[in-house]
Amino acid sequence: MTFRFTAIAACALAASPAFAQDDYDRTDWPSSFTVGTASQGGTYFAYGSGWANLVGEELGLSGGAEVTGGPMQNMALVHTGDAAFGMTTMGPARESLEGTNPIAPGLEMTNVCAMFPMYQTPFSVTALSSSGIESISDIPDGARIGFGPAGSTSDTYFPRMMDELGVNYERRNGGWSDLGGQLQDGLLDVIAFAAGIPVPAVSQLEVQTDVNIIEFTDEEQQTLLDAFPVAAFDIAADTYSTLEEPATSVAMWNFAVANCDLPASFVEAVVDTVMSDNARMVNIHRAAESTTPENADKNTVLPWHPGAAAWFRENTDAEIPDDMVHGG
Template sequence: MKFTTIIAAAACAVALPAAAQDKSDWPSSLTIGTGSQGGTYFGYGSGFGAMISEELGVNAGVEITGGPVQNVTLVESGEHQLGFVTLGPADEARRGESPLMPGVPHENVRALFPMYQTPLQAAVLASSDIESFQDMAGKRVGVGPAGGTSATYWTRFFENAEGYEGVNISNAGGSDTAGQLKDGLIDAFVYAAGLPTGAYAQLAVENDVRFISMDDETLATMKEIVPAMAEFTIPANTYEDQPEDLQTVSLWNFAIAHQDMPEELAYAITALAMENHERMMTNHAAAKETLPENVAKNTVIPFHPGAARWFEENGYEVPSVD
């Protein structure tokens, strides 16, 4: 697999974890699997990589990937030391249902900390005749990069929901898909990323755009096809040309590591994310949900002992996962 590697540069100072760590078994560098440019993972990860590089003394580089489905396998195999995943693909991979490694349970993956929710989103140009999801039947629809949360679940929806015959799926990164919509190469851009999503924000600034809200039927169908989904509201004015709330569904995101990550490093990375909320918010606005109380949202990936120790020391109950 070929990826574009971007080494996170040093950023402004943040508070170091209070306790000194034994760094004797720490690596000199680590790689964070993120997602496509224009997606939330990339911006969130670039900023967090800079924090790790400066504050922990470990050179953290971020790699553009296809997203969670790929990230969980890259961490499982040890090719990446850190990655971002949504809980749906992570749970499926743990049960041996990853499309990249079918039949191979991903048993080495461990959770570190909660990130934010990923809502499913959809937009068309204002000149389009698409006014609902049902209108996408027979249309060209961009679903984001192959292997990502967006492509995985939107494709599953279109293939299994009734009334969507003839949807022509297109795969590309978030920014590229937005460009394809602008250029008329596709009819709709459906995606999954934290708020605000850069690709949609730029699209709405540069073009007249209509964002599509899920009706009750679409919500019910999506939750039936993907039981891990929960209802979610995208607040009005998250983007230009979006004066009203949008109803949709979402999945939680967590940072993950290989079980062989040194315990003190896992502790320090978790502490860095959980103890520096304002700095995390400067990495990406979606980090407003990067809060320790959201540790309870993960009931599918076992926690790394180092991460679990941080939460327990700070009074948060860590869910038990079989």
């Protein structure tokens, strides 16, 4: 896929939605919708709840977020139509399309379509300062590591990353808020987060106790870049009060997805609501600074929903090939 954007188009997008509510053909629109997110205390839930409420208010529908196990489960829920929308990272999206989603092994989840880019998910490690763990090499053998909800991006990829880096651990799962409490109570040694930043659970921990946010060394980062579908990423120093300088990390892109059978005009209206005023999205969560049209080219995995493709084609200079549009 190739995408071209102009500064004029970007400025126009920031000004106002391209359509008014009455401009849409609402034939076959649902009266309500659900967005599959992840556990409370994580970025998916905060971000997803925000855009679900925004879309519901703007389009006069009942919309809300659903707590789920994260990207893998969201792919399954959206594929079956149990959720109209969901949020996923590109790694789990690819595995789901190929039929290797652990929730339904062998099922190729081909009825999930891309809607819009969200943000990058950095992989980061947090420990209590009192633990003395200041680097990956400091993590002791048999450390109790919380990897997030079962089936989440973090749970899918971070254990493999720790294996690649030679860390021996006991694997623990749970919601981010619960894991943060366990870390504070001494029931965990480390939490391995894969979530948009700032992660609410980390921000809360910083208020309550002293923590170490552990970065990868350059060698460790390169090891992960060679082994996994991730990109180099620096966690900005102003993300957390604990950081004094950017922290070296790796990251994976997130996209909002839709059931491919939803009416094109409905999905186009949703994309317009989210993408036409980035300031509103940033007010929902800072990670939405990356929820911009120029990041549409980060989707190299999923077919685009026809309604989403129509919005990008009509309101930006994006060129989305027909063979990357569902049904095209």
